[in-house]
Amino acid sequence: MGYSIGEVAKKTGLTTHTLRYYEKEGLLPFVHKSGSGLRVFSDNDLGWLAMIECLKDTGMPLKGIKQYIDWFSAGDATLPQRLEMFQKHKAKIQEQIKQYQNHLKKIDFKIKLYKKAVELGNLNLAMQDEEIEAQRQKIYK
Amino acid sequence: MGYSIGEVAKKTGLTTHTLRYYEKEGLLPFVHKSGSGLRVFSDNDLGWLAMIECLKDTGMPLKGIKQYIDWFSAGDATLPQRLEMFQKHKAKIQEQIKQYQNHLKKIDFKIKLYKKAVELGNLNLAMQDEEIEAQRQKIYK
DNA sequence: ATAAATTTTAGAGTTAACTCCAAGTCAAGA
DNA sequence: TCTTGACTTGGAGTTAACTCTAAAATTTAT
Numbered sequence: 001m002g003y004s005i006g007e008v009a010k011k012t013g014l015t016t017h018t019l020r021y022y023e024k025e026g027l028l029p030f031v032h033k034s035g036s037g038l039r040v041f042s043d044n045d046l047g048w049l050a051m052i053e054c055l056k057d058t059g060m061p062l063k064g065i066k067q068y069i070d071w072f073s074a075g076d077a078t079l080p081q082r083l084e085m086f087q088k089h090k091a092k093i094q095e096q097i098k099q100y101q102n103h104l105k106k107i108d109f110k111i112k113l114y115k116k117a118v119e120l121g122n123l124n125l126a127m128q129d130e131e132i133e134a135q136r137q138k139i140y141k
Numbered sequence: 142m143g144y145s146i147g148e149v150a151k152k153t154g155l156t157t158h159t160l161r162y163y164e165k166e167g168l169l170p171f172v173h174k175s176g177s178g179l180r181v182f183s184d185n186d187l188g189w190l191a192m193i194e195c196l197k198d199t200g201m202p203l204k205g206i207k208q209y210i211d212w213f214s215a216g217d218a219t220l221p222q223r224l225e226m227f228q229k230h231k232a233k234i235q236e237q238i239k240q241y242q243n244h245l246k247k248i249d250f251k252i253k254l255y256k257k258a259v260e261l262g263n264l265n266l267a268m269q270d271e272e273i274e275a276q277r278q279k280i281y282k
Numbered sequence: 283a284t285a286a287a288t289t290t291t292a293g294a295g296t297t298a299a300c301t302c303c304a305a306g307t308c309a310a311g312a
Numbered sequence: 313t314c315t316t317g318a319c320t321t322g323g324a325g326t327t328a329a330c331t332c333t334a335a336a337a338t339t340t341a342t
């Protein structure tokens with residue numbers, strides 16, 4: 001029914017230190033304490049941790065995540081703010097993905113270039129290769 | 142022919158502080174100095190800055206970028222290392238994109254949920270909606 | 283019952299990547 | 313020439329997100 005901090009650490013891949021830090025920062029306001037003061041995590045808390053991971057991994061700072069949790073705790077009056085937050089964050093993620101895909105093209109070019117350079121044992125020679133120069137132009141134009 | 146640090150700051154969106162910091166960290170070993178000690182950036186330096194931005198924005202720490210630059214400076218003997226670096230980094234970026242797309246599904250679910258919740262003025266009611274519950278199952282199963 | 287492992291707290295320390303400051307030098311326009 | 317703005321350095325300060333320490337309490341295993 002409940003999980004110790006160590007169990008949650010194993011489940012999530014976070015350390016116990018990090019979990020306590022998150023709680024201190026207000027990211028886990030729903031975790032209960034046992035009579036003797038030990039944290040007891042519920043499945044609902046694991047759900048929150050999954051959401052925290054999702055937002056954190058997509059670039060939201062802990063402060064932003066805390067804002068969301070504070071809005072949640074404030075109840076239905078903050079539903080519009082929460083919707084707006086997710087919509088804006090979605091746009092940011094999509095922008096990120098686009099940028100990543102663009103950067104990937106540049107990396108692909110470098111891989112092609114360095115494959116040829118390794119083959120020839122010389123970077124300058126590889127840069128003079130027609131096909132490689134053609135691809136360079138396509139990307140950096 | 143050459144750009145001052147302020148001009149480069151405008152071109153790149155970095156601050157002059159950051160540019161000096163990058164140089165201090167060994168990321169700009171090709172920038173020249175004028176007789177009186179002013180930095181003079183070339184178009185080639187701008188190319189390096191673009192590559193630095195690409196690697197940094199895709200999650201490579203400055204130390205990793207410096208390693209690449211050091212390998213470059215060491216000459217053709219390090220071509221295989223550089224190729225390997227780009228190949229590994231490409232794999233990491235692709236993994237990132239996949240993860241982002243997955244996270245995006247969760248965010249999309251939240252948007253759907255909160256749209257309904259705003260409509261109803263109540264989050265719990267929205268969670269009981271059939272269509273929303275169906276989508277939740279699809280994602281969190 | 284006892285030993286070993288886990289958890290508690292407050293608070294200090296770390297790392298990456300900036301960001302700023304002071305005091306002095308350099309450059310461009312009126 | 314004078315002033316104003318940009319640039320120089322070394323070094324200190326900041327921020328986010330951990331990461332660790334120590335001493336005490338609790339829980340689990342034998």
